[in-house]
Amino acid sequence: MKAAKKKSYLLLCIVFFFWYAQYVYIPYQTPYLAAINLSTNFIGMVVSAYGISQLLLRLPVGLIANVKEKHKVFIVLGSFLAGFASVIRIIQPDGWGFFIGNIISGIASSTWISFMVLFLGFYPKSKKSYATSLIIMVNNMGVFLAFLSSTLLFDSFGMKLICLLSCLSGFIAFILAIRLKYPERIHHQFSFQNLFKVFLDPKLLFFSFLALIQQGIQMSTTMSFTNQILSELGANSALIGVSSIVYMLSSVLFAKVGASSWITKLSTSSWIILSFLMLALYCVLIPQLSSSYLILLLQIIPGMGTGILFSLLTFEAISDIPSYARSAAMGLFQAIYALGMTVFPIIVGYVSLLYSMTTAYFCLAIVAVLGAIFYCFYCSNRTIKS
Numbered sequence: 270m271k272a273a274k275k276k277s278y279l280l281l282c283i284v285f286f287f288w289y290a291q292y293v294y295i296p297y298q299t300p301y302l303a304a305i306n307l308s309t310n311f312i313g314m315v316v317s318a319y320g321i322s323q324l325l326l327r328l329p330v331g332l333i334a335n336v337k338e339k340h341k342v343f344i345v346l347g348s349f350l351a352g353f354a355s356v357i358r359i360i361q362p363d364g365w366g367f368f369i370g371n372i373i374s375g376i377a378s379s380t381w382i383s384f385m386v387l388f389l390g391f392y393p394k395s396k397k398s399y400a401t402s403l404i405i406m407v408n409n410m411g412v413f414l415a416f417l418s419s420t421l422l423f424d425s426f427g428m429k430l431i432c433l434l435s436c437l438s439g440f441i442a443f444i445l446a447i448r449l450k451y452p453e454r455i456h457h458q459f460s461f462q463n464l465f466k467v468f469l470d471p472k473l474l475f476f477s478f479l480a481l482i483q484q485g486i487q488m489s490t491t492m493s494f495t496n497q498i499l500s501e502l503g504a505n506s507a508l509i510g511v512s513s514i515v516y517m518l519s520s521v522l523f524a525k526v527g528a529s530s531w532i533t534k535l536s537t538s539s540w541i542i543l544s545f546l547m548l549a550l551y552c553v554l555i556p557q558l559s560s561s562y563l564i565l566l567l568q569i570i571p572g573m574g575t576g577i578l579f580s581l582l583t584f585e586a587i588s589d590i591p592s593y594a595r596s597a598a599m600g601l602f603q604a605i606y607a608l609g610m611t612v613f614p615i616i617v618g619y620v621s622l623l624y625s626m627t628t629a630y631f632c633l634a635i636v637a638v639l640g641a642i643f644y645c646f647y648c649s650n651r652t653i654k655s
Contacts, residue, residue: 277391281407283348283445284384288411290351290439291374293419294358294431295412296513298367299493300500301428307364309497313618315368316493320610322375327607331382331600340383340596345446347380352439355432362428375607377439382599385583389595401584406524409576413517420510467594468601475647476586477605479541482640483578485609486548486633489617491516491571495555495564498626504561512561516568516575523576537581538648544578545641552634556627 302312330343354373358366385404392400415438419431467473491513499509535543551570558564583602590598613633620629 277388279445279449280344280384280388280391281404283344283442283449284388284404284407285411285414286438286442286445287348287351287377287384288408289415290348290355290435290442291378291415292412293415293435293438294355294428295492296416296419296496296510297423297428297431297506299497300506300509302364302367303497303500305363308622309494309618310622311364311618312493312497313614313616315364315371316488316614316618317611318368318371319375319378320488320607320612320614322372323379323607324604324611326376326379327382327604328597328600330379331597331603340387341446341449343380343383344387344449345443347377347383348439348442348446350374350377350380350439352436352443355435355439358432359429359436362432379603382596382603385599386596397588398584402524402580405576405580405583406521409517409520409524413514413521416510416513416517420507420514423510424506467590467598470590470598472589473586473598473602474605475643476582477602479640479644480579480582480586480602480606481609482545482636483548483574483582483609484606485613486552486637487571487574488610489613489633490552490555490630491568493614494617494621494626494629495568498556499561499564502559502561502564508561508565512565512568515565516572519569519572520575523573524580526577537585538644540577541581541644542641544574545637545644548574548578549634549637549641552630552637556625556630 299312299316302315303309307315333339350373354370354377357373358370360366361369385401388404389397389400415434418434422434423431496509496512499512504512547570551567554567555564558567586602587595587598617626617629617633620632
């Protein structure tokens, strides 16, 4: 176990800088775009652009990575694009610049499949759940420190410096990725016929669908429109940054719970159901509140969704997938939840424009409750079959 941690240290460093680059500008993206008089509908499209390229590319990347086993190439490319995306934002700091930048960032995130699969290759099957929680925890740590630094610097230096930090972090990840080495290579009998059978695996598809709900809600609320709600309540940029910090700090802490023995205090089923219901409560309460400080407190809830729920959904989705198809299965999993990241912000922006933000958030709450209900049906059917 200790040897695996030591071997995977460089990859964890790359993960940290990669996600720092991808998220350092996020707390202020929506308020910044609103401040330059973009409509909520267009802001929703800008936020969704990040998911569009992932939706289109994650499955092909997973397939290519599965056939060629060239994970290092994808990690190097993804790290470079994470930095390059913010070059576009610096050159063209308007709605279209962020739209193009988010598409490139989405292409970079499409390579996350290779990060995950290569990292899991350092660990035996009995430790895959631990390894999944560990890499997601480091992911969240990168995002947390990105949010912290942007909060401290945005008021004084503005969006251009924040995007510059994104560039530097992405290019640091790129330089480190060039030095990356593989664990022992896994040889297997490859077959496209067996590979495509995996795509019809009911468990993989079901947990991918649940991840679509979780990621869609997170991208629509915590990563975008919750910050706009705070801004409309009169919160300054520092308070908006603190809101994102609370969210990411709770994500890191809950991911730490997922990588420790504390996760066994409740069953997997209980954690998943509780997390979805808490997300529903979050979506109901956020647009009703008139206090920015209460919203800060509620940011702990989506942190639980990211730290525990997403880790469990990822592990459950691929836990029974054979090693020869793991990259492709991860690609399908990530492509499906990228659909939620793409569609949900567009819907929230459109519904809020036609009706209100309260109505849009209430719709998200209903979807979260449906996620819990669908999972209960899944557990019931599994019990009957066993």
